[in-house]
Amino acid sequence: MLTIGLTGGIGSGKSTVAKFLAELGAPILDADKVGHAIYQPGGPAYADMIDAFGQGILAPDGTIDRKKLGPIVFGDPAALKRLNAIVHPKMFARMGEMVAAMRAEGERKPIVIEAAILIEANWQALVDEIWLVVASKERVIERVERDRGMKPEQTEARIRAQLSDDERRRHAAVVMVNDGTLEQLRAAVAELWRGALERNAA
Numbered sequence: 001m002l003t004i005g006l007t008g009g010i011g012s013g014k015s016t017v018a019k020f021l022a023e024l025g026a027p028i029l030d031a032d033k034v035g036h037a038i039y040q041p042g043g044p045a046y047a048d049m050i051d052a053f054g055q056g057i058l059a060p061d062g063t064i065d066r067k068k069l070g071p072i073v074f075g076d077p078a079a080l081k082r083l084n085a086i087v088h089p090k091m092f093a094r095m096g097e098m099v100a101a102m103r104a105e106g107e108r109k110p111i112v113i114e115a116a117i118l119i120e121a122n123w124q125a126l127v128d129e130i131w132l133v134v135a136s137k138e139r140v141i142e143r144v145e146r147d148r149g150m151k152p153e154q155t156e157a158r159i160r161a162q163l164s165d166d167e168r169r170r171h172a173a174v175v176m177v178n179d180g181t182l183e184q185l186r187a188a189v190a191e192l193w194r195g196a197l198e199r200n201a202a
Helices: 014-023 031-038 046-053 066-074 077-104 137-148 152-161 165-169 182-201
Strands: 003-008 028-030 111-114 129-134 174-177
Touching: 003 014, 014 028, 014 111, 014 129, 014 182, 028 031, 028 077, 031 077, 031 111, 046 066, 046 077, 066 077, 077 111, 129 165, 137 152, 174 182
Parallel strands: 003 111, 003 129, 028 111, 129 174
Antiparallel strands: none
């Protein structure tokens, strides 16, 4: 049975594609939500995070405060690397368990794992095929400004900091170019999902 990895850069429309797939009945695993859960108190990454970054990252209630952690890791490539080394393998293991549990409970449809960093984190082994959402730089800048209020230069910095679409394409079985309307994207997603259901049944 198929497991699909859905990925794409900032402003590509990846989350919109995930929403359309969910509407079509696809079971979706959101890597961001899994990531948040693993560093909750008692989660598999909690103690390692405090060991690595100190008590200063904790909120008064003992949870890890992302507003305190953010400046530490995003201002320092070595700290970010340390964070990823703690979190990514634990997320990989957790998502693998979640897919296995869904299959054990009888889920027969293709399972979609939505993950912006699927390729960067080397999670390809979790999935049978990768679906990549891309958009032109102009459309990305326009969307991010509209949806998140970020200035074009902030968006450009984020684009430069992430894996290039050319690099992502080398791993992708399917590439969706999302430069058109939402209706066009919805139709493209419906077509791709039909194909996935057929491959899954075969």
